[in-house]
Amino acid sequence: MNHCRVCASDIATTAYEASAPALTSVMTILDMPTQVFVCDTCGHAQCADLPDIQTFYDTGYKISLGSEDHDQIFAVATDGTPIFRTDHQAALALRLFDLPEGASLLDYGAAKATTLRKIFATRPDLQPHVFDVSSDYASAWQGWIEPENQAIYSTPSQWAGRFDAIMTHFVLEHVAEPVAFLSSLHDMLKVDGRLLVSIPDVAANPGDMAVVDHLNHFSDASLRYAFAKSGLIVETMDRTSFPGAFFVVATRPQAPVIAERDQASALQAADRSRGICDFWTKAAQNLDDAVSKAAGRSAAIYGAGFYGSWIFSRMEKHIELRNFLDQNPKLHGTEHFGRPVIAPAQLPIDIEIVFIGLNPLKAREAIAALPALHREGLELVWIDA
Ligand SMILES: [Zn+2]
Structure with missing residues:
Protein backbone atom coordinates (compact mmCIF):
# COMPACT_ATOMS: atom_id res chain seq x y z
CA MET A 1 0.00 0.00 0.00
CA ASN A 2 1.19 3.48 -0.90
CA HIS A 3 -0.21 6.89 0.07
CA CYS A 4 -0.60 9.72 -2.43
CA ARG A 5 1.96 12.45 -1.76
CA VAL A 6 -0.61 15.15 -2.65
CA CYS A 7 -4.02 14.02 -1.32
CA ALA A 8 -2.96 11.17 1.04
CA SER A 9 -5.40 8.66 -0.55
CA ASP A 10 -4.41 5.00 -0.47
CA ILE A 11 -3.04 3.60 -3.76
CA ALA A 12 -3.32 -0.17 -3.80
CA THR A 13 -1.35 -1.25 -6.87
CA THR A 14 1.68 -0.25 -8.93
CA ALA A 15 1.08 1.03 -12.46
CA TYR A 16 4.68 0.35 -13.56
CA GLU A 17 7.28 -1.86 -12.02
CA ALA A 18 10.77 -2.65 -13.29
CA SER A 19 13.47 -4.64 -11.57
CA ALA A 20 16.83 -3.07 -10.59
CA PRO A 21 18.85 -1.22 -11.73
CA ALA A 22 17.04 2.13 -11.73
CA LEU A 23 18.14 5.32 -13.44
CA THR A 24 18.27 8.76 -11.79
CA SER A 25 17.74 12.20 -13.30
CA VAL A 26 21.50 12.82 -13.22
CA MET A 27 22.19 9.61 -15.15
CA THR A 28 23.47 7.51 -12.32
CA ILE A 29 22.35 3.93 -11.77
CA LEU A 30 20.91 2.85 -8.42
CA ASP A 31 20.52 -0.73 -7.28
CA MET A 32 16.79 -0.52 -6.60
CA PRO A 33 13.60 -1.31 -8.52
CA THR A 34 11.46 1.40 -10.15
CA GLN A 35 7.84 1.53 -8.97
CA VAL A 36 5.20 4.03 -10.13
CA PHE A 37 1.85 4.56 -8.37
CA VAL A 38 -1.10 6.48 -9.86
CA CYS A 39 -3.76 8.23 -7.73
CA ASP A 40 -7.33 8.32 -9.12
CA THR A 41 -8.46 10.74 -6.42
CA CYS A 42 -6.28 13.73 -7.41
CA GLY A 43 -4.55 12.63 -10.66
CA HIS A 44 -1.04 12.47 -9.19
CA ALA A 45 1.58 9.88 -10.15
CA GLN A 46 4.57 9.10 -7.98
CA CYS A 47 7.63 6.93 -7.54
CA ALA A 48 8.45 5.07 -4.33
CA ASP A 49 10.69 6.74 -1.72
CA LEU A 50 14.46 6.63 -2.21
CA PRO A 51 16.25 4.66 0.51
CA ASP A 52 18.13 7.64 2.01
CA ILE A 53 16.88 10.83 0.45
CA GLN A 54 18.88 13.30 2.59
CA THR A 55 22.25 11.73 1.89
CA PHE A 56 21.38 11.36 -1.79
CA TYR A 57 20.91 15.11 -2.28
CA ASP A 58 23.69 16.26 0.05
CA THR A 59 26.46 14.18 -1.44
CA GLY A 60 25.20 12.15 -4.40
CA TYR A 61 23.46 14.70 -6.57
CA LYS A 62 26.04 16.92 -8.21
CA ILE A 63 24.19 18.49 -11.05
CA SER A 64 26.26 20.78 -13.27
CA LEU A 65 29.12 20.77 -10.80
CA GLY A 66 31.78 19.36 -13.09
CA SER A 67 32.64 22.43 -15.09
CA GLU A 68 31.72 26.08 -14.96
CA ASP A 69 30.53 25.87 -18.52
CA HIS A 70 28.47 22.70 -18.42
CA ASP A 71 24.78 23.31 -18.86
CA GLN A 72 21.94 21.02 -19.79
CA ILE A 73 20.59 21.28 -23.28
CA PHE A 74 16.82 21.36 -23.44
CA ALA A 75 16.20 21.87 -27.13
CA VAL A 76 17.93 22.13 -30.46
CA ALA A 77 16.88 25.02 -32.71
CA THR A 78 15.93 24.24 -36.31
CA ASP A 79 19.36 25.41 -37.50
CA GLY A 80 21.02 22.90 -35.13
CA THR A 81 22.04 25.42 -32.46
CA PRO A 82 21.60 24.00 -28.95
CA ILE A 83 19.51 26.00 -26.47
CA PHE A 84 20.61 25.73 -22.84
CA ARG A 85 18.29 25.27 -19.91
CA THR A 86 19.37 28.08 -17.58
CA ASP A 87 19.31 30.77 -20.31
CA HIS A 88 15.76 29.84 -21.12
CA GLN A 89 14.73 29.59 -17.44
CA ALA A 90 16.13 33.05 -16.71
CA ALA A 91 14.30 34.63 -19.66
CA LEU A 92 11.04 32.90 -18.73
CA ALA A 93 11.30 33.86 -15.06
CA LEU A 94 11.86 37.52 -15.96
CA ARG A 95 8.85 37.50 -18.27
CA LEU A 96 6.48 35.59 -15.95
CA PHE A 97 7.43 37.52 -12.78
CA ASP A 98 7.72 41.05 -14.20
CA LEU A 99 9.34 42.09 -10.89
CA PRO A 100 9.16 45.64 -9.47
CA GLU A 101 12.32 47.72 -8.93
CA GLY A 102 14.43 46.45 -6.01
CA ALA A 103 12.37 43.28 -5.42
CA SER A 104 13.75 40.50 -3.20
CA LEU A 105 14.04 37.21 -5.08
CA LEU A 106 14.90 33.81 -3.56
CA ASP A 107 16.20 30.92 -5.70
CA TYR A 108 15.19 27.87 -3.62
CA GLY A 109 17.12 24.67 -4.33
CA ALA A 110 19.40 26.80 -6.45
CA ALA A 111 22.45 24.53 -6.90
CA LYS A 112 25.00 26.92 -8.45
CA ALA A 113 22.24 29.53 -8.92
CA THR A 114 23.12 29.97 -12.59
CA THR A 115 19.55 30.99 -13.43
CA LEU A 116 19.49 33.60 -10.65
CA ARG A 117 22.87 34.94 -11.77
CA LYS A 118 21.59 35.40 -15.32
CA ILE A 119 18.50 37.22 -14.00
CA PHE A 120 20.69 39.42 -11.79
CA ALA A 121 22.91 40.28 -14.78
CA THR A 122 19.81 41.66 -16.55
CA ARG A 123 18.26 43.18 -13.40
CA PRO A 124 21.04 44.38 -11.04
CA ASP A 125 18.44 46.29 -8.97
CA LEU A 126 17.07 42.99 -7.53
CA GLN A 127 18.15 41.55 -4.15
CA PRO A 128 19.20 37.95 -4.87
CA HIS A 129 18.86 35.28 -2.14
CA VAL A 130 19.79 31.64 -2.36
CA PHE A 131 19.05 28.35 -0.60
CA ASP A 132 20.16 24.77 -1.19
CA VAL A 133 20.11 21.47 0.70
CA SER A 134 23.77 20.86 -0.16
CA SER A 135 26.93 22.79 0.73
CA ASP A 136 28.57 21.74 -2.56
CA TYR A 137 27.54 24.88 -4.42
CA ALA A 138 28.39 27.67 -1.93
CA SER A 139 31.57 28.78 -3.72
CA ALA A 140 29.50 29.61 -6.83
CA TRP A 141 27.46 32.15 -4.79
CA GLN A 142 30.38 34.17 -3.40
CA GLY A 143 31.01 37.69 -4.65
CA TRP A 144 27.53 38.44 -5.95
CA ILE A 145 25.07 37.27 -3.25
CA GLU A 146 25.44 38.90 0.20
CA PRO A 147 26.49 36.28 2.81
CA GLU A 148 23.39 36.99 4.93
CA ASN A 149 21.26 36.27 1.85
CA GLN A 150 22.62 32.71 1.54
CA ALA A 151 21.31 29.66 3.42
CA ILE A 152 22.24 25.95 3.39
CA TYR A 153 20.29 22.99 4.89
CA SER A 154 17.55 25.14 6.49
CA THR A 155 16.16 28.62 5.92
CA PRO A 156 16.53 31.26 8.70
CA SER A 157 13.37 32.16 10.65
CA GLN A 158 13.77 35.82 9.67
CA TRP A 159 12.99 34.84 6.06
CA ALA A 160 9.31 34.33 7.01
CA GLY A 161 7.09 36.69 4.99
CA ARG A 162 10.16 38.36 3.46
CA PHE A 163 10.11 37.76 -0.29
CA ASP A 164 8.44 39.51 -3.21
CA ALA A 165 9.22 36.45 -5.29
CA ILE A 166 10.54 32.91 -4.91
CA MET A 167 11.50 30.59 -7.74
CA THR A 168 12.30 26.91 -7.52
CA HIS A 169 13.44 25.23 -10.72
CA PHE A 170 13.12 21.46 -11.10
CA VAL A 171 13.04 20.78 -7.34
CA LEU A 172 9.41 19.96 -6.52
CA GLU A 173 9.55 16.68 -8.47
CA HIS A 174 12.21 15.44 -6.00
CA VAL A 175 10.48 16.14 -2.68
CA ALA A 176 8.73 13.42 -0.70
CA GLU A 177 6.10 15.79 0.74
CA PRO A 178 5.20 18.34 -1.94
CA VAL A 179 2.36 20.04 0.00
CA ALA A 180 4.60 20.66 3.04
CA PHE A 181 7.30 21.93 0.67
CA LEU A 182 4.97 24.39 -1.10
CA SER A 183 3.54 25.50 2.26
CA SER A 184 7.03 26.39 3.49
CA LEU A 185 7.57 28.52 0.37
CA HIS A 186 4.16 30.13 0.90
CA ASP A 187 5.27 31.13 4.42
CA MET A 188 8.38 32.89 3.11
CA LEU A 189 6.39 35.04 0.65
CA LYS A 190 4.96 38.47 1.46
CA VAL A 191 1.19 38.72 1.06
CA ASP A 192 0.68 39.10 -2.73
CA GLY A 193 4.20 37.73 -3.24
CA ARG A 194 4.65 35.34 -6.15
CA LEU A 195 6.07 31.86 -6.54
CA LEU A 196 7.42 30.37 -9.78
CA VAL A 197 7.75 26.59 -9.87
CA SER A 198 9.17 24.67 -12.82
CA ILE A 199 8.75 20.90 -12.97
CA PRO A 200 8.75 18.18 -15.63
CA ASP A 201 5.50 17.58 -17.50
CA VAL A 202 5.30 13.81 -17.79
CA ALA A 203 2.50 14.05 -20.37
CA ALA A 204 4.88 15.89 -22.73
CA ASN A 205 7.95 13.85 -21.82
CA PRO A 206 6.94 10.31 -20.89
CA GLY A 207 10.53 9.44 -19.91
CA ASP A 208 10.00 11.35 -16.70
CA MET A 209 7.77 8.55 -15.40
CA ALA A 210 10.73 6.16 -15.20
CA VAL A 211 13.14 8.56 -13.42
CA VAL A 212 13.49 6.97 -10.00
CA ASP A 213 14.41 10.14 -8.05
CA HIS A 214 11.47 12.07 -9.50
CA LEU A 215 9.15 11.13 -6.66
CA ASN A 216 6.36 13.30 -8.12
CA HIS A 217 4.92 13.22 -11.66
CA PHE A 218 2.40 16.04 -11.55
CA SER A 219 -0.65 16.47 -13.75
CA ASP A 220 -2.50 19.74 -14.23
CA ALA A 221 -5.08 18.45 -11.70
CA SER A 222 -2.66 17.32 -8.99
CA LEU A 223 -0.62 20.51 -9.34
CA ARG A 224 -3.60 22.79 -8.86
CA TYR A 225 -4.75 20.78 -5.86
CA ALA A 226 -1.27 20.75 -4.25
CA PHE A 227 -0.94 24.54 -4.66
CA ALA A 228 -4.40 25.18 -3.20
CA LYS A 229 -3.69 22.91 -0.21
CA SER A 230 -0.55 24.99 0.37
CA GLY A 231 -2.51 28.27 0.47
CA LEU A 232 -1.46 29.42 -3.00
CA ILE A 233 -3.58 30.54 -5.97
CA VAL A 234 -2.35 29.47 -9.39
CA GLU A 235 -2.16 32.48 -11.71
CA THR A 236 -0.45 31.00 -14.76
CA MET A 237 0.21 27.42 -15.81
CA ASP A 238 2.48 27.57 -18.85
CA ARG A 239 3.01 24.19 -20.58
CA THR A 240 4.39 25.47 -23.87
CA SER A 241 7.24 27.92 -23.28
CA PHE A 242 9.60 25.24 -21.98
CA PRO A 243 9.03 22.00 -23.88
CA GLY A 244 8.46 19.08 -21.51
CA ALA A 245 7.89 21.25 -18.42
CA PHE A 246 5.27 23.15 -16.47
CA PHE A 247 6.09 26.74 -15.44
CA VAL A 248 3.56 27.63 -12.76
CA VAL A 249 3.17 31.08 -11.21
CA ALA A 250 1.11 31.33 -8.01
CA THR A 251 0.41 34.07 -5.48
CA ARG A 252 0.02 34.12 -1.71
CA PRO A 253 -3.34 35.78 -1.10
CA GLN A 254 -4.36 37.57 2.11
CA ALA A 255 -7.25 35.15 2.76
CA PRO A 256 -7.00 31.35 3.23
CA VAL A 257 -7.52 29.25 0.10
CA ILE A 258 -10.16 26.50 -0.06
CA ALA A 259 -8.74 23.43 -1.84
CA GLU A 260 -11.21 21.69 -4.14
CA ARG A 261 -10.50 18.70 -6.33
CA ASP A 262 -11.65 18.46 -9.93
CA GLN A 263 -12.65 14.78 -10.11
CA ALA A 264 -13.11 14.63 -13.88
CA SER A 265 -9.69 16.05 -14.71
CA ALA A 266 -8.09 13.92 -11.96
CA LEU A 267 -9.45 10.72 -13.55
CA GLN A 268 -8.38 11.86 -17.00
CA ALA A 269 -4.85 12.54 -15.71
CA ALA A 270 -4.72 9.16 -13.95
CA ASP A 271 -5.70 7.40 -17.20
CA ARG A 272 -3.01 9.29 -19.09
CA SER A 273 -0.39 8.30 -16.50
CA ARG A 274 -1.39 4.66 -16.67
CA GLY A 275 -1.04 4.85 -20.47
CA ILE A 276 2.52 6.12 -20.03
CA CYS A 277 3.25 3.32 -17.57
CA ASP A 278 2.02 0.79 -20.16
CA PHE A 279 4.32 2.42 -22.72
CA TRP A 280 7.32 1.77 -20.43
CA THR A 281 6.32 -1.82 -19.78
CA LYS A 282 6.20 -2.44 -23.56
CA ALA A 283 9.39 -0.43 -24.21
CA ALA A 284 11.30 -2.63 -21.77
CA GLN A 285 10.05 -5.76 -23.59
CA ASN A 286 10.90 -4.31 -27.03
CA LEU A 287 14.37 -3.39 -25.87
CA ASP A 288 15.05 -6.79 -24.29
CA ASP A 289 14.06 -8.46 -27.60
CA ALA A 290 16.19 -6.12 -29.72
CA VAL A 291 19.20 -6.52 -27.43
CA SER A 292 19.08 -10.30 -27.59
CA LYS A 293 18.91 -10.17 -31.42
ZN1 LIG B 1 -3.85 11.87 -4.79
Missing part, protein backbone atom coordinates in the same frame (compact mmCIF):
# COMPACT_ATOMS: atom_id res chain seq x y z
CA ALA A 294 21.85 -7.76 -31.55
CA ALA A 295 24.29 -10.04 -29.71
CA GLY A 296 27.84 -9.69 -31.03
CA ARG A 297 27.13 -6.72 -33.31
CA SER A 298 28.75 -3.31 -32.86
CA ALA A 299 26.26 -0.75 -31.65
CA ALA A 300 25.80 2.88 -30.65
CA ILE A 301 23.10 4.67 -28.68
CA TYR A 302 21.69 7.94 -30.02
CA GLY A 303 21.16 10.31 -27.09
CA ALA A 304 23.31 10.71 -23.96
CA GLY A 305 20.32 11.95 -21.96
CA PHE A 306 17.73 10.02 -20.00
CA TYR A 307 16.39 7.71 -22.73
CA GLY A 308 19.85 6.72 -23.99
CA SER A 309 21.01 6.08 -20.44
CA TRP A 310 17.90 4.01 -19.74
CA ILE A 311 18.67 1.87 -22.81
CA PHE A 312 22.25 1.45 -21.58
CA SER A 313 21.07 0.41 -18.11
CA ARG A 314 19.05 -2.45 -19.59
CA MET A 315 21.62 -3.74 -22.09
CA GLU A 316 23.34 -6.98 -21.52
CA LYS A 317 27.10 -7.16 -21.57
CA HIS A 318 27.30 -9.12 -24.84
CA ILE A 319 26.48 -6.11 -27.01
CA GLU A 320 29.56 -4.33 -28.22
CA LEU A 321 28.44 -0.80 -27.38
CA ARG A 322 30.98 1.60 -28.85
CA ASN A 323 29.60 5.14 -28.70
CA PHE A 324 26.90 7.49 -27.60
CA LEU A 325 25.79 9.96 -30.30
CA ASP A 326 24.47 13.35 -29.23
CA GLN A 327 23.71 16.75 -30.75
CA ASN A 328 25.02 18.67 -27.73
CA PRO A 329 28.48 19.99 -28.73
CA LYS A 330 29.41 20.37 -25.05
CA LEU A 331 29.26 16.59 -24.66
CA HIS A 332 31.49 15.81 -27.63
CA GLY A 333 34.86 14.52 -26.47
CA THR A 334 33.43 13.43 -23.10
CA GLU A 335 32.54 9.90 -22.02
CA HIS A 336 29.16 8.57 -20.90
CA PHE A 337 29.22 5.25 -19.02
CA GLY A 338 32.77 4.81 -20.31
CA ARG A 339 31.87 5.28 -24.01
CA PRO A 340 32.97 8.31 -26.09
CA VAL A 341 30.18 10.76 -26.95
CA ILE A 342 30.42 11.90 -30.57
CA ALA A 343 28.41 13.98 -33.04
CA PRO A 344 25.91 11.97 -35.13
CA ALA A 345 27.84 12.88 -38.30
CA GLN A 346 30.94 11.16 -36.84
CA LEU A 347 29.20 7.76 -36.60
CA PRO A 348 31.95 5.16 -37.28
CA ILE A 349 31.46 3.27 -40.55
CA ASP A 350 31.51 -0.18 -38.89
CA ILE A 351 28.62 0.48 -36.48
CA GLU A 352 25.80 -1.86 -37.51
CA ILE A 353 22.99 -0.88 -35.18
CA VAL A 354 21.87 2.33 -33.43
CA PHE A 355 19.45 2.30 -30.50
CA ILE A 356 17.39 5.51 -30.52
CA GLY A 357 17.33 7.02 -27.02
CA LEU A 358 15.09 10.06 -27.48
CA ASN A 359 11.67 11.19 -26.28
CA PRO A 360 9.42 8.90 -28.37
CA LEU A 361 7.07 11.84 -29.04
CA LYS A 362 9.90 13.59 -30.92
CA ALA A 363 12.32 10.84 -31.88
CA ARG A 364 11.26 10.11 -35.46
CA GLU A 365 11.26 13.75 -36.49
CA ALA A 366 14.69 14.34 -34.95
CA ILE A 367 16.25 11.26 -36.57
CA ALA A 368 14.69 12.02 -39.98
CA ALA A 369 16.80 15.19 -40.09
CA LEU A 370 20.12 13.31 -39.69
CA PRO A 371 21.55 11.89 -42.95
CA ALA A 372 24.28 9.98 -41.09
CA LEU A 373 21.65 7.70 -39.57
CA HIS A 374 20.09 6.78 -42.89
CA ARG A 375 23.02 5.10 -44.55
CA GLU A 376 22.69 1.73 -46.29
CA GLY A 377 22.69 -1.28 -43.97
CA LEU A 378 22.42 0.61 -40.68
CA GLU A 379 19.69 -0.76 -38.41
CA LEU A 380 17.78 1.62 -36.13
CA VAL A 381 16.06 0.31 -32.99
CA TRP A 382 13.10 2.27 -31.59
CA ILE A 383 11.88 1.59 -28.07
CA ASP A 384 8.28 2.21 -29.14
CA ALA A 385 8.53 -0.05 -32.22
